Amino acid sequence: MDLYSAVHGLVTWLVGGILGLLEWLGMRGPLMQFIRWMYGALEHTITVAVVVILVLVIGLLMVILMLWIERKLIGRLADRRATMLGFRGIGKGTGAIQLFADAIKLLVKEDTTPKKADSHVFATGPSILVASSLLVLVAIPWSDGFAASNLNDGLLFALAVFAFAPFAVFLSGWSANNKYTLIGGMRSATQMISCEIPFLLSISGVVMLSGSFRLTDIVNVQRDMWFVFLQPVAFVVFLVAMVSEIERIPFDLPEAEAELVEGWQTEYSGMKFAFAMMAGYIRGFAGCALGVILFFGGWNSPVPAYTVQLPWGGQFAGPVPELWFLIKVLLLFMFLVWVRAGLGRVRVDQIVTIGWKRLLPLAVFNIALTVALLAFSTDIDSDPLVAGVAFILPAGVLGLVLWRWRWFG
Amino acid sequence: MTQMWLNMGPQHPSTHGLWDLLVRVDGETIMEAVTKIGYLHRGVEKIAENRTIEKFLPLNDRLCYVANSSWTTLFVMGVEELLDVVPPERAQYIRVVLLELQRIASHLVWLGAYCSDMGLLTMILWAWRDRELMLDLFQFLTGARIMHNFPRVGGVRNDLPPTFKERALKSMDYMDQRIPEYDDICGRSELFVMRTKGIGVLSLEKAINLGCTGPMLRAAGLEQDVRKEDPYLCYDKLDFIVPTGKDGDGWDRYTVRLEEIRQSVSLVRQALRKMPEGDIMVPGFKMPKVLPAKAIYRRAEDPRGEGAVYIVGDGKTNRPYRLRIRSPTYVHLLSIPFYIQGSRMSDVPVIMGGADPCMAEVDR
Numbered sequence: 001m002d003l004y005s006a007v008h009g010l011v012t013w014l015v016g017g018i019l020g021l022l023e024w025l026g027m028r029g030p031l032m033q034f035i036r037w038m039y040g041a042l043e044h045t046i047t048v049a050v051v052v053i054l055v056l057v058i059g060l061l062m063v064i065l066m067l068w069i070e071r072k073l074i075g076r077l078a079d080r081r082a083t084m085l086g087f088r089g090i091g092k093g094t095g096a097i098q099l100f101a102d103a104i105k106l107l108v109k110e111d112t113t114p115k116k117a118d119s120h121v122f123a124t125g126p127s128i129l130v131a132s133s134l135l136v137l138v139a140i141p142w143s144d145g146f147a148a149s150n151l152n153d154g155l156l157f158a159l160a161v162f163a164f165a166p167f168a169v170f171l172s173g174w175s176a177n178n179k180y181t182l183i184g185g186m187r188s189a190t191q192m193i194s195c196e197i198p199f200l201l202s203i204s205g206v207v208m209l210s211g212s213f214r215l216t217d218i219v220n221v222q223r224d225m226w227f228v229f230l231q232p233v234a235f236v237v238f239l240v241a242m243v244s245e246i247e248r249i250p251f252d253l254p255e256a257e258a259e260l261v262e263g264w265q266t267e268y269s270g271m272k273f274a275f276a277m278m279a280g281y282i283r284g285f286a287g288c289a290l291g292v293i294l295f296f297g298g299w300n301s302p303v304p305a306y307t308v309q310l311p312w313g314g315q316f317a318g319p320v321p322e323l324w325f326l327i328k329v330l331l332l333f334m335f336l337v338w339v340r341a342g343l344g345r346v347r348v349d350q351i352v353t354i355g356w357k358r359l360l361p362l363a364v365f366n367i368a369l370t371v372a373l374l375a376f377s378t379d380i381d382s383d384p385l386v387a388g389v390a391f392i393l394p395a396g397v398l399g400l401v402l403w404r405w406r407w408f409g
Numbered sequence: 410m411t412q413m414w415l416n417m418g419p420q421h422p423s424t425h426g427l428w429d430l431l432v433r434v435d436g437e438t439i440m441e442a443v444t445k446i447g448y449l450h451r452g453v454e455k456i457a458e459n460r461t462i463e464k465f466l467p468l469n470d471r472l473c474y475v476a477n478s479s480w481t482t483l484f485v486m487g488v489e490e491l492l493d494v495v496p497p498e499r500a501q502y503i504r505v506v507l508l509e510l511q512r513i514a515s516h517l518v519w520l521g522a523y524c525s526d527m528g529l530l531t532m533i534l535w536a537w538r539d540r541e542l543m544l545d546l547f548q549f550l551t552g553a554r555i556m557h558n559f560p561r562v563g564g565v566r567n568d569l570p571p572t573f574k575e576r577a578l579k580s581m582d583y584m585d586q587r588i589p590e591y592d593d594i595c596g597r598s599e600l601f602v603m604r605t606k607g608i609g610v611l612s613l614e615k616a617i618n619l620g621c622t623g624p625m626l627r628a629a630g631l632e633q634d635v636r637k638e639d640p641y642l643c644y645d646k647l648d649f650i651v652p653t654g655k656d657g658d659g660w661d662r663y664t665v666r667l668e669e670i671r672q673s674v675s676l677v678r679q680a681l682r683k684m685p686e687g688d689i690m691v692p693g694f695k696m697p698k699v700l701p702a703k704a705i706y707r708r709a710e711d712p713r714g715e716g717a718v719y720i721v722g723d724g725k726t727n728r729p730y731r732l733r734i735r736s737p738t739y740v741h742l743l744s745i746p747f748y749i750q751g752s753r754m755s756d757v758p759v760i761m762g763g764a765d766p767c768m769a770e771v772d773r
Contacts, residue, residue: 078534179415183437183754249528250600258423258526258758343600345528347755348437350603 002145008047055148059137063281070337077341111270118175125172126275132164133282140289143299143321154215166192173264184263188254194355199241201363205234205370206294219298228295233366235295237359246283249340288332299325365398423758426768437754442746449772457732470556473770476515476712478507478557485560487707487718500564501642502684509673514543515712516670519765526758527604542580564690581674605659609760611748619744622737623714628665629657635710647679662763713737739771
């Protein structure tokens with residue numbers, strides 16, 4: 001059973017009950033017929049809307065969870081306690097309500113627009129950012145069943161939407177009519193240009209191995225062996241490029257607070273700032289989820305299947321795939337928090353160097369290796385000559401890089 | 410690309426205090442820079458002309474909010490030279506302990522700020538956490554954490570508290586464990602090296618011509634330290650080395666200052682162990698009603714460089730006729746425009762931080 005049919009069943013049951021109640025109350029005739037016809041026409045739309053709202057709410061809950069984890073973990077790594085605000089009884093000292101307090105504060109705060117800013121674009125920027133980030137969540141399945149959509153090209157869709165954010169950042173930075181935000185927006189564009197290509201290339205190895213762009217297929221292929229072991233080079237490239245894509249330390253150049261005040265977010269206040277902040281974490285979740293799906297076997301659990309006899313009768317069949325997915329995503333995110341605590345920020349020319357001169361050759365090398373290995377493996381019927389050429393060319397590029405390092409370094 | 414002027418201050422997260430660096434940027438490259446200082450000017454030198462020596466002493470603490478006692482000690486040493494008073498040996502050792510603890514605290518603040526300029530916010534919390542130990546020791550010794558007002562003309566205000574030695578030695582042992590950790594998170598981090606190596610290179614010739622002193626000059630490669638070449642207090646009886654760098658870039662400034670923390674830890678240990686018993690004030694000393702009519706120039710190694718006072722007594726009153734304070738960071742800040750050209754925007758905080766500015770001391 002998947003999410004859609006479950007929600008559909010729920011909606012049918014609820015609406016059927018309400019209509020039955022109305023009929024029992026004596027409501028008949030053309031109005032009732034019209035309502036029934038209306039429901040028949042809108043049945044699927046309502047279901048889809050409910051599914052999407054569900055995914056949205058789960059995404060926002062993830063933002064809260066990840067923000068809390070990041071604050072607490074980074075606090076501990078810096079030898080402090082981080083947020084402590086909590087209720088007196090339960091959750092004391094855990095910072096459980098700090099995030100809700102922050103959200104209320106940001107909602108209540110005055111929303112200012114600079115006088116000389118292009119106010120329409122200024123307001124549109126965070127909206128595009130948050131909308132495109134939420135759109136990625138639609139493409140990400142939590143398990144075979146729990147998915148808002150199971151597109152044939154789910155991976156392509158997710159990556160396409162994922163790459164949209166620098167555009168919004170650039171727009172907001174430019175429209176605020178502030179020198180710091182302008183430089184921040186420019187940096188975002190620079191960063192996107194230098195890290196987007198290695199990001200996509202690193203994923204192509206996984207796609208070759210799994211033979212599908214459908215995210216559920218990619219996960220199911222990894223039932224026996226995670227791709228992180230088959231594609232270690234791709235994973236390294238993916239991780240670095242992904243951190244750059246979601247603009248976290250060490251690659252948070254667009255909001256480098258040391259030199260650019262708050263980068264492209266400088267002029268934002270109130271809810272617009274909250275949007276910018278939220279989008280960052282949604283993208284963080286999306287990036288980690290993609291990483292887990294592509295390299296860590298998605299919701300495949302390392303524990304073999306088991307059943308538990310429940311005390312009130314019935315059986316519980318484990319493991320729960322969604323739970324394992326969540327655990328893996330949060331572990332990957334904790335790794336990113338750890339990186340953030342231990343590293344500073346690179347310079348803008350250094351990120352271009354990293355993207356073009358380090359990640360790109362590595363990604364190309366990985367593709368060559370994957371092609372060669374696939375070609376020489378028995379279960380794929382392809383021309384070894386073609387594969388050999390396809391291997392030698394990028395490997396030659398990499399050899400050149402290694403041989404003449406200083407040309408590139 | 411069109412060039413534009415950009416304010417890196419005075420209300421900017423990267424500035425270590427109230428000052429302004431106007432930079433002309435071409436894209437991300439710095440073409441030109443202009444320093445603007447004076448936001449914190451209080452006229453300390455003029456105030457000194459209307460105060461007796463004792464009344465002016467607490468104001469010295471306000472000269473630098475990170476290394477307070479080094480300025481008070483420097484001023485007191487100047488007055489002692491003016492009055493031909495030599496403080497007892499125990500007082501000298503207590504002053505050295507205070508000065509070196511102050512140097513550790515000041516360099517820790519610098520290290521934290523320097524790393525937070527590169528986005529490494531963990532380090533600032535670690536550094537400030539360990540600075541607390543120094544502040545606790547100050548509180549134990551002087552009763553105050555920041556504004557100590559501890560040295561007196563002819564000695565120090567009070568003797569070491571009974572368990573001070575053990576406590577200070579324990580803190581120094583703790584620092585010995587901590588310093589390798591700083592080196593792990595900064596010096597061994599490829600990213601820290603990327604951000605500091607070759608950044609803000611101040612050649613030795615330029616540094617000498619501009620009048621840079623202290624860690625800035627030592628990072629450029631000259632082994633210059635007032636504690637060695639013009640020993641004051643009991644520094645000639647203590648054993649320490651003067652660390653130097655090679656290139657005068659951000660990386661050398663880091664290594665020099667980290668090594669100075671190590672040396673200061675060892676100096677505190679030595680001073681505590683060698684400290685003789687005896688008076689802490691010159692017996693029977695009273696401030697004379699009239700300052701002698703002569704001028705003295707006393708210099709000392711501040712954590713930031715060579716600080717100096719020039720005191721003129723007029724032979725009629727007990728107020729200095731003129732007090733001139735030489736602030737090392739004043740020179741360091743104003744020399745930034747001479748070597749910042751060609752750097753990137755992201756290097757500006759690193760270069761500004763490398764000078765270790767303390768605005769209260771620059772503007773006076």
